[in-house]
Amino acid sequence: MIRFFTRLVKSLVKLILALCILGVLLYLFVLPRVLPLRYTQSVEHYAAEYGLEPSLVYAVIFCESGFHSEAVSTANAKGLMQITEDTGVWVAGQIDGLDATSVDLYDPDTNIRIGCKYLQWLLEKFDGNQETALAGYNAGHGKVAQWLADEEKSLDGITLAEIPYTETRTYVKKVELVKKLYEWIYRV
Numbered sequence: 001m002i003r004f005f006t007r008l009v010k011s012l013v014k015l016i017l018a019l020c021i022l023g024v025l026l027y028l029f030v031l032p033r034v035l036p037l038r039y040t041q042s043v044e045h046y047a048a049e050y051g052l053e054p055s056l057v058y059a060v061i062f063c064e065s066g067f068h069s070e071a072v073s074t075a076n077a078k079g080l081m082q083i084t085e086d087t088g089v090w091v092a093g094q095i096d097g098l099d100a101t102s103v104d105l106y107d108p109d110t111n112i113r114i115g116c117k118y119l120q121w122l123l124e125k126f127d128g129n130q131e132t133a134l135a136g137y138n139a140g141h142g143k144v145a146q147w148l149a150d151e152e153k154s155l156d157g158i159t160l161a162e163i164p165y166t167e168t169r170t171y172v173k174k175v176e177l178v179k180k181l182y183e184w185i186y187r188v
Contacts, residue, residue: 035178037186038067039080042112050120054188056130057116059179060137063171069108078105081115091118127158134175135160139168 037058047054064082065071077084083091083105091114092100098113105111122133122141126148136144147153147160154160163169182188 035062035181035185036067037182037188039108039112042109046113046116050116052116052119052123053179053183055179055182055186056119056175057112058182058186058188059175060115060119060134061112062178062182063175069111070106079111080108081111081118083111083114083118087118088114091121094121129158131172131176132158132160134172135163135168138171139163139165 039061043054043057043061046052047057061067061080064077065080067080069080071080071082072078073082075084078088085105088103088105089100092098092103095113095117098110103110103114105114119133119137122136123130125141126132126136126144132144132148135147144160147164148157153162153164163172
């Protein structure tokens, strides 16, 4: 009977060690590929400057471009945070020190700066409601303003009862989930 328990304890210890080693390997080698933490200096700086949670910025970058600074969407949005030329020029015009006529949306620092400023503006426009701001980031703030004005889509003009576009609804859920993962895993 003692031999049985001794073997059982040894087997459990080996299993625990194997799981610990696997966990370390996943954390060191797999996690950075699956859920990267890149451009930290720019993300941390502009998130702080514009009063955003870094986890939100990382989640938007992850969902928009997968951290590919040269990404271009079918709508011709560019860079890490997928900013269109029109939005880039408009937002850059609101930022001291940025020349709105020569904005390089493929430059990671510039793209993150403009994306963070735009997220800040959307959050202010939509009374701090993150879900509504993210819907605006994806579908356009004008479209979301229309939805909020429609009593069938919003009871209070601030919160959407349901996001009408499937793509936008999925996008908002994905960003919010990824944001939670960044908070949980990286504590950002």
